[in-house]
Amino acid sequence: MAGTGLLRAVDLLVGVIVMGAGLASMRFGRVARLMLLVGTTWLVGSLFAAAVFLHRGPLVHLHLTYPTGRSRRRYVTVVIGAAYTLGVVEAFVPTAALTLALALLVAAAAIDVFVRTTGPARKAGRPALWAALGFSAVLVTSALNQLLAWDIDQPVLLAYDAVVAGAAVVLAADLRWGRWTESTLSDLVADLGAMSDTSGLTGRLQRALGDPTLRVGYWASDQAAYVDEQGERIDLPAEGGARSATRIDDEGRPVAVLVHDRALLGDPQLVGGVATAARLAMTNAHMLADIRSRVGDLTQSRQRIVEAVGDERARIADELAGGAQRRLDRVADLLDEIAAAGLSGDRNLTMVRAEVVRAQEDLTTFVQGVRPAxxxxxxxxxxxxxxxxxxxxxxxxxxxxxxxxxxxxxxxxxxxxxxxxxxxxxxxxxxxxxxxxxxxxxxxxxxxxxxxxxxxxxxxxxxxxxxxxxxxxxxxxxxxxxxxxxxxxxxxxxxxxxxxxxxxxxxxxxxxxx
CATH class of the missing domain: 3.30.565.10 (Histidine kinase-like ATPase, C-terminal domain)
Structure with a gap:
């Protein structure tokens, strides 16, 4: 009984620790919400036996998507979905084999995600890798304990509690040290680099900063104010309020403004980096729009040239048919009349007639080439x-x-x-x-x-x-x-x-x- 009381007290303590880690990380958006979900489901499982495994889904989700909270690979999404599903299934059909399979899947996915990342994302993902491997290790131990009847239930459960609480504390501390900022900015720059215009910029920045209320205002010089994507004027928040404005300028000229939760100012590196990335994205979008406009103008210019050439060819063909060709036909008719008058034996006349015929043929061929009949x-x-x-x-x-x-x-x-x-x-x-x-x-x-x-x-x-x-x-x-x-x-x-x-x-x- 003493052992049972100890485990319950430790379970409640772990839930409080995880919830505290989530609350301390609230300005980090999706990851903080996953921590809070882990803590909530953990506490629910401590109170109701049927929900004891529900925390595994959000916990695996946290480990495999840290520090952005978003899955970028399909197989990772499948593993996360399996964890959520097994968290429900094992409440009714507890099976050590399912626990062992989940542990191996999580370990393999965590290693693969880490190996495939580079730069700041790899640095930020190292704590999540160790947390996932630690979680997988205690799951494997738990499964083997049941399958091989080792009878070490209490040590395994205490180790499991320690791993979950330790992972929450380490990840929350890592968020505070700024690795989340570096990874977020790295992902954001890559995401914005694929933009060909500014449509959808607000949604991307909302996801990056974890602030669904964020708005992007663009400077409208004719109104001397900031407007949103629909052209509606944006009123800047007052100083000291719950909202704050981060201006984006280019060489002293206003370009845009980000209106966001004031809590984000606690990480000036993140806000400044996001503002810089947004300014570069807007500049690139404007450059691409200008290039597309110039390409369109060039294409229309080329088409006008071709049409003008076609009109000129038609005019030349009409003039040749109505001028030179008609005169040659008249000369040929005159030569035929002379020949009919009894001068057909004249050698010079025959040569002239042949030259006229060749000239008619050449002119006809030329006119056909200019404008085929x-x-x-x-x-x-x-x-x-x-x-x-x-x-x-x-x-x-x-x-x-x-x-x-x-x-x-x-x-x-x-x-x-x-x-x-x-x-x-x-x-x-x-x-x-x-x-x-x-x-x-x-x-x-x-x-x-x-x-x-x-x-x-x-x-x-x-x-x-x-x-x-x-x-x-x-x-x-x-x-x-x-x-x-x-x-x-x-x-x-x-x-x-x-x-x-x-x-x-x-x-x-x-x-x-x-």
């Missing part, structure tokens, strides 16, 4: 089929798109022509397939051949195709394994278009309106 009159389907007929091998063509803007049609025809030309020149292909399809947002052109493969995406020919597609905001994907066959896929965004663009009639009315 098949593309103007029939769209991509007609133009690609016309292009396919000029190659020495069979080209299968399937085009399932209507009319598109001039620049996109020109870019896709150029892509198909150059891709098939490359296959004819370099791959030794015996056949080729061209497929063009579309959905509400993309036009996809695919050129496949059965050649030797091994095409180099960095070659000048494919780079030229890439550049041409990128002016339309498109992308080229090259698949060309050495064992044979090359697949070129062009994906070009399809702009919102009026219905009249999708028909030849609509295309004609748009051209006439220029």
């Amino acid at each position: 098949a593309l103007v009159e029939g769209g991509l389907d007609a133009a690609v089929r016309d292009m396919a007929g000029h190659f020495p091998f069979h080209v299968d063509v399937r085009v399932d798109v209507g009319r598109l803007p001039d620049a996109i049609e020109g870019a896709l025809l150029f892509f198909c022509s150059e891709a098939v030309t490359n296959a004819a020149k370099h791959s030794g292909a015996s056949r080729c397939r061209v497929t063009i399809s579309t959905d509400p947002t993309l036009v996809v052109a695919l050129v496949e051949d059965d050649g030797i493969g091994g095409a180099d995406p960095s070659g000048s020919g494919l780079l030229g195709l890439t550049d041409r597609l990128e002016t339309m905001g498109g992308r080229l994907t090259v698949t060309s394994p050495p064992q044979g066959g090359t697949r070129l896929e062009a994906r070009v965004p399809r702009p919102a278009m009026q219905g009249s663009f999708d028909t030849p009639e609509g295309r004609g009315s748009r051209s006439e309106g220029r």
Whole structure:
């Protein structure tokens, strides 16, 4: 009976120690809450036998996630979940084998977590590793005591109590020494480094500082005040109140402010580090936004250049067809009239007539290159089929798109022509397939051949195709394994278009309106 009374007194003392450690660590957020949960479940288990193992879940949770209180690996989450589950199951089915299995899982997970961490996180995780191993050791001893009937119940229970209380005290002291601060800042910097904008910054800082009431205000120069992510003005707390404000400046200029629980000021290193990390994150986000804006402006500029070139090519083709080509046709008609008048035997006249015909052919070829008639009159389907007929091998063509803007049609025809030309020149292909399809947002052109493969995406020919597609905001994907066959896929965004663009009639009315 004396032994039972001693164990109960020690149990209550351990619960008080753990609760005290949690209360002393309140400004450290999630870890402190886990300590309080361990202490609460421990005290409940001291009073009610059915709840005697409930503390094991939060205790394992504390050991495996210290000092941040968050699990970053799936298997750790599984082990923690198993500890919570076994804490309930063993109240009804106490099994030494389950206790032994849990001990081995916790030890393995703690060692693996420690080995995989580096820098400040490893330094901060060392106390948790020893605490977890100590906990696992007493669990193993307890399980073996039951399985092998060693009859050392009281020493094992006292050792268990000592390990739990000692772990709580050591971890609480370690938090006070600042390792938690270093690890938190290390995790926060890594977390903020992946941000491409400032959305979600408030939530990340709340988790890092353990203050769910924290707010981030951004300086709005037009209002001369701080505003939140929704543009609502933030009133700064008064001096000496429960809330405090930490300003974030850049070379004397206000950038943002953190409004948080005043208790955080007890760790100035943490608050200052978080403010610095937040300022860097905001600066990076603004730089990325500026880069995206400049890239967007550059892309639009390139598209305007391509469209201007296309308009100029159309103008040149129209002028040649209405000017030089018409004059050559008139000269040819005059020569035909002279020949019909009985001068057909004149050798010089015959030579002039032949030169005029060659000039007509050259001009026609040039005009077709500048602005293919098949593309103007029939769209991509007609133009690609016309292009396919000029190659020495069979080209299968399937085009399932209507009319598109001039620049996109020109870019896709150029892509198909150059891709098939490359296959004819370099791959030794015996056949080729061209497929063009579309959905509400993309036009996809695919050129496949059965050649030797091994095409180099960095070659000048494919780079030229890439550049041409990128002016339309498109992308080229090259698949060309050495064992044979090359697949070129062009994906070009399809702009919102009026219905009249999708028909030849609509295309004609748009051209006439220029």
